[in-house]
Amino acid sequence: MTVVINMREGLDWKKIKIGARFIREGKLVAFPTETVYGLGADALNENAVKRIFKAKGRPPDNPLIIHIAEFEQVYELASEVPEKAKILAEKFWPGPLTIVLPKGDKVPYATTGGLETVAIRMPANEIALGLIKASERPIAAPSANISGKPSPTLAEHVVDDFYGKIECIIDGGETKVGVESTVIDLTTDPPMLLRPGGLPLEEIEAVIGKVEIHPAVKGKPVNLAKAPGMKYKHYAPDAQVIVIEGERERVKEKINELIKRYKAQGMRVGVMATGDFYKADAYFNMGESEEEIARNLFKALRELDKSGVDIILAEGIEERGLGLAVMNRLRKAAGYRVIKV
Structure with missing residues (x-):
């Protein structure tokens, strides 16, 4: 039995x-x-943590992110806390930034x-922070979501994957950002x-200077994953996804050609795109801004999958700001099946 707690009106x-x-x-x-x-x-409970891996079907060498509610908790979890960690936390916590120490x-x-x-x-959500504080535990x-599938931005997505398999689901409504946190490794110099x-990379570099980009971000294979999303297949629906990248008019022409x-x-063909109508079997309008597209990304993959399409054609966007995170997720969802036009 899974207890579903309605907190759509805010922290109770x-x-x-x-x-x-x-x-x-x-x-x-x-x-x-x-x-x-x-x-x-x-x-900090090894047996509890192992249950996460079992429930998700997650490989045991894919690390988890620990969520805290107070900066002082960092000193309990890390053996060293460099100055750049303090600077980033002061500027961006609570918020969608994970630091590796x-x-x-x-x-x-x-x-x-x-x-x-x-x-x-440290998440920027009052329900998440309240849960950490009330439990008096850092929470991994x-x-x-089931490992490898699109991440959940609604409690309904969690219910689809885990109802009857976990003890509790807290429904706080739709998430605001829609893609996971940015992960910065501070055990290297420069940071990576x-x-x-x-959190866009440009904002981080404005605070701590140059940050290198790990090859895995662009799809290079890795043997050792220091953060989630680096090593294994992620974010993929059951339908095959193809990403079409390039100049917008040419992308539109290519998508229409592929639909036919x-x-x-x-x-059956589904399309996820930024504002233009395509004569597909299913269509999801992602919106125009980077923020809208990021917020809608996983919802679009899940809803198109539920519509029963065999293939999903996705418009690529520019890799600036949140666009870098969107394209990282889209390419992974497609298994790097990308058409450049």
């Missing part, structure tokens, strides 16, 4: 204590953050995927972007 301390009790008991609670919904457990002794290797580093963030939480996300081609083969 009486209700949040129900979720906090589950966390303290070593059980699993799905909860909203500003980015996507997380599947949470006590980050040397692991402290309290953190089990189950949480870090066997690594000597730990990923930490990957996205609350491991995963683009809800695939429909002639008897396939």
Whole structure:
């Protein structure tokens, strides 16, 4: 039995204590953050953390992000806290930024995927912060989806994947950002972007200077994943996804050409695009701004999948601001099936 708690109207301390009790008991609670919904457990309870991996079907070497509510908790989780970590936290926490630091002794290797580093963030969501405070535990939480599938931005998405499999789902309505947090590794010099996300790289560099971009961001294979989303297939619906990138008018022409081609083969075709109508079997208008597109990305993949299409054609966008995170997720969802025009 899964308890679903309605908190769409905002944080309710009486209700949040129900979720906090589950966390303290070593059980699993799905909860909203500003980015996507997380599947949470006590980050320092090895058995509880292992339940996350089992529920998601997640490889054990794919590290989890630990969510905190106060900066002082960083000192409990990391063995070193460099000045740049303090600067970034002061500027961007609470917010969609995860920092990677040397692991402290309290953190089990189950949480870090066997690594000597730990990923930490402070979410900008009152329900998430309330759950952490009420449970009096740092909470390890990957996205609350079956491993490899699109991340959840609504509680309904979590219900689809986990109802009857976890103890509690807290429904806080739709998430605001729509893509996961940006992950910056501060154990290297210069710092390195491991995963683009809800905080644009340009804003981070404006505060701490040059940040290198890990090759995995652009799709290069890696043997060692220091952050989620680097090594394994992610964000993919059941339908095949193809990304079409290039000058916008040529992209539109190519998508229309592909719609005709695939429909002639008897396939049902879905399109996710920025504002233009296509004569497909299903269509999702992503909006025009980077913020709208990011917020709608995973919802579009899930809804098009539910519509029963065989193939999803997705417009590419410019890799600036949140566009870098959007294109990182889209290419991964497509298994790097990209057509450039």
